[in-house]
Amino acid sequence: xxxxxxxxxxxxxxxxxxxxxxxxxxxxxxxxxxxxxxxxxxxxxxxxxxxxxxxxxxxxxxxxxxxxxxxxxxxxxxxxxxxxxxxxxxxxxxxxxxxxxxxxxxxxxxxxxxxxx
Amino acid sequence: xxxxxxxxxxxxxxxxxxxxxxxxxxxxxxxxxxxxxxxxxxxxxxxxxxxxxxxxxxxxxxxxxxxxxxxxxxxxxxxxxxxxxxxxxxxxxxxxxxxxxxxxxxxxxxxxxx
Numbered sequence: 001x002x003x004x005x006x007x008x009x010x011x012x013x014x015x016x017x018x019x020x021x022x023x024x025x026x027x028x029x030x031x032x033x034x035x036x037x038x039x040x041x042x043x044x045x046x047x048x049x050x051x052x053x054x055x056x057x058x059x060x061x062x063x064x065x066x067x068x069x070x071x072x073x074x075x076x077x078x079x080x081x082x083x084x085x086x087x088x089x090x091x092x093x094x095x096x097x098x099x100x101x102x103x104x105x106x107x108x109x110x111x112x113x114x115x116x117x
Numbered sequence: 118x119x120x121x122x123x124x125x126x127x128x129x130x131x132x133x134x135x136x137x138x139x140x141x142x143x144x145x146x147x148x149x150x151x152x153x154x155x156x157x158x159x160x161x162x163x164x165x166x167x168x169x170x171x172x173x174x175x176x177x178x179x180x181x182x183x184x185x186x187x188x189x190x191x192x193x194x195x196x197x198x199x200x201x202x203x204x205x206x207x208x209x210x211x212x213x214x215x216x217x218x219x220x221x222x223x224x225x226x227x228x229x230x231x
Contacts, residue, residue, distance in 0.1 A: 033218065043208065045218035056217055089160060095216075105152070106212075106219060108162035
């Protein structure tokens with residue numbers, strides 16, 4: 001079956017603009033995760049959804065970052081008033097979630113590379 | 118708080134040889150899961166192998182095996198018969214028994230040379 005998909009693959013934006021990144025999880029996966037990968041910070045957790053609710057949003061770096069998930073499927077990560085330090089690869093992952101039990105494997109999408117000029 | 122440490126930023130190995138990547142972690146929990154992920158230049162993060170902490174037996178997946186030492190909080194990855202396609206960044210990761218976020222190490226960049 002299809003894996004996790006993300007769009008766009010690459011995004012170049014100007015400082016101060018808003019951007020939206022999209023993640024489409026594996027069908028049937030109820031848990032969805034966003035991570036950020038940057039040269040200086042490595043892989044950082046941003047937010048985790050179980051269904052449409054976010055039990056852990058502790059990794060969002062500022063209030064310029066928000067995410068939503070509707071219908072228990074597609075998720076959108078929005079960054080408002082982008083800054084140059086937001087430049088990174090944004091990775092999305094999904095897992096079976098509560099249906100799969102604890103500690104289940106997370107499967108990753110190809111990521112969106114964001115460059116803020 | 119849990120932490121994961123990979124002390125080898127870069128490694129190289131000759132094709133067909135064996136290489137071991139190191140990972141240590143810190144947690145106060147007794148039940149958890151450990152993973153090795155591979156990220157080639159395409160940047161797609163691919164699961165290599167997974168280990169449940171409650172299992173004493175080391176996980177194996179074809180040419181990939183782990184040496185899991187729970188008391189020492191060590192989780193190394195051994196790649197046998199290295200292939201050019203194994204060239205990638207390798208990340209060690211930890212997740213609590215309750216699930217949620219993965220905690221990653223800094224990564225080890227592995228180059229397999231012909």
